[in-house]
Amino acid sequence: MRAVPTAEEVLRDAERTLKASRAVEHPHAGKERIDAEQILEHVLGREPDPDETLDPSAARRFGRLLARRAAGEPPAYITGREEFHGLWLDVGRGAFIPRQSSEWMADQAIRRLRARSRPVHVDLATGVGPVALAVASALPRARVFGTDLFARPVTLARRNAERLRLRNARFVRGDLFAPLPRALQGMVDVITVHPPYIGTRELRTIPHEILGFEPRGSLTDGSPEGMGLLSRVVAEAPGWLRPGGWLLVEVSPDRSKQVAGVIRRAGFRDVRSTKGPVPVSRVLTGRI
Missing domain, CATH: 1.10.8 (Helicase, Ruva Protein; domain 3)
Known part of the structure; x- marks a missing residue:
């Protein structure tokens, strides 16, 4: 050179x-x-x-x-940003990096919300808000709520919403549904979640650039099979969804059948596993 x-x-x-x-x-x-x-x-x-x-x-x-x-170190942490659904988002250490594969879940949510006159969307374990912000951007009349247990991602999600001028998106810190306004119970049209589904037994198989840099709480819920938090979401979601409302869950393909069974046993109908253009994940859909 x-x-x-x-x-x-x-x-x-x-x-x-x-x-x-x-x-x-x-x-x-x-x-x-x-x-x-x-x-x-x-x-x-x-x-x-x-x-x-x-x-x-x-x-x-x-x-x-x-x-x-x-x-x-992942490129997104080095540059401090990542593109998702056409939006450039601020990211940083202490928050899960948005994945292109999750754009399929955002698309599925937008499709189901578009026909509603005043749609309400809740995104659990929202991270820096990629799915919630994609929905808020595509549907300005929607009311969008994102929740996360950790302070750092909620701070970044709020910063992203402010920079993108998406005033219809609100981010709150807390455990799953706990920080949401009680008035939303029975009023939500779509709930989305990309849960931390990696079991503790599997953590050693995760690549260094993920396990060594991204927050552990965004990868695993601490249960041996990674189903603890997801089981809570499926059990609690019916109390928040309106009749005909949808639950969308993003998981890896090898968990698709197991998660579909959990959703069906909770009383959801029309449960399907859907595959987007990026084949590393599946979005399970079911409605009340």
Whole structure:
């Protein structure tokens, strides 16, 4: 590489570094290049021109951030943001990083809420608010509530709602339904949840860049099979849903059948497992 490298040369070198790292997941071809481009764009504040040369200060900063990525830190924590459903969201340590796979659950919620005259949506374990904010953005007349047990994600969710000017989204801290206004009981059209469903026995199989950086409480509820919190949601949801209201639950494909059974036994009907364009998860749907 020349003394003053071009952006393309820097990216190629970064790609080689990330490919050689054992701390980084390699889910598909080209992921390392995407990560490097995301970090360089963050450093420059814009999309780089492949032929431009980097000034020394930008190159040094990129090198420091790349080292963090090579050590396993997720790109979203390095750049402080992540795109979800066309919205750029603030993210940070102490909060679960939004996944593209969850856009399917947001789509399913929006489809069911769109026909309602004054729809009400509740998103449990909301994190930084990706699903709730996607619904609030798509349906300005909807009343959207997001709850989370932890302070850090609720702070970020509120910041995202304010920056996006989504005044129809409200985020509250507390255990599942506990912080919601009592007046919502029996009035909710759709409840969504992406629960922490990894059992404690499985935690050791989780990649370092997830287990080593994302909050443990967003990955597991502390139960051996990861079904504790989900079972509570399914049991409590009927008291909050209006007749015909829907419960949507995002889980991994291997849990789909088990979770469907739990939902059916709680009295839900029309229970189905649906698959979106990103096949790493399923959204279970059922209505009262």
